[in-house]
């Protein structure tokens with residue numbers, strides 16, 4: 001549904017996006033992660049045709065994002081990272097305006113979304129708080145029935161309850177079969193609704209993680225007063241890594257834990273701790289200060 005080929009963007013001599021190849025299948029929900037300045041918004045803006053790539057190309061629904069902007073815009077509902085709307089207009093009139101110009105917009109759905117987000121649409125945009133303006137942007141973007149949603153930090157500036165509601169709404173859009181690309185700095189939001197997460201660093205795609213696979217991964221930590229023996233043959237495939245530093249041992253495992261635990265518990269191990277691996281562990285592999293220095 002959404003595809004980029006060697007997508008590259010240079011701002012002067014600065015490389016913001018570096019030969020990015022991404023493919024998001026129809027109906028998939030894909031999170032795009034990375035620290036400030038990694039190139040996420042640049043990627044989304046090129047997908048919307050608001051920025052011209054220096055090299056490479058992008059397509060949505062088989063339409064080229066540069067050559068066929070109008071066709072692409074009719075397929076996509078986009079929430080920009082910096083929601084800027086008309087300060088003089090009342091919220092309700094902004095909703096009417098965008099519902100009317102988007103081929104898949106609907107005033108009724110916009111009002112219903114604003115109500116669900118508890119937004120007072122009788123206020124002028126200029127008098128709204130940052131969070132209220134974000135809710136207004138969301139009421140515009142979530143109210144179309146466009147098959148693709150591109151959301152640049154949708155929960156920014158929102159209080160925790162509204163954040164949860166917005167993530168539920170995006171999750172519902174995904175469950176109803178829509179394709180979603182979402183970037184967020186809140187890893188738990190991505191874990192809650194996405195099928196996949198792409199990690200970016202300095203304009204490059206450095207990792208592509210299926211979240212269902214991640215749910216099957218565990219970290220098994222314990223203390224062992226002797227050197228760790230070789231991992232037995234029957235569980236070797238499930239133990240992805242085994243490290244010992246002093247007495248502290250850490251195994252990274254995938255899949256069924258029972259046989260791994262049977263081996264660990266027959267060792268003279270103490271202080272055993274099993275943790276389900278999350279996106280945090282994967283993200284940290286690419287974005288700890290040490291990994292940033294090495295890049």
Ligand SMILES: Nc1ncnc2c1ncn2[C@@H]1O[C@H](COP(=O)(O)OP(=O)(O)OP(=O)(O)O)[C@@H](O)[C@H]1O
Pocket residue numbers: 011014016034035036037038039040041042043081
């Ligand atoms: N118009 C521009 N001119 C020059 N540099 C730019 C321009 N727009 C973005 N950049 C630079 O490109 C890099 C990528 O920016 P981008 O906004 O895509 O990052 P991001 O991953 O979305 O960051 P954030 O999480 O902070 O929103 C940054 O270093 C930024 O300073």
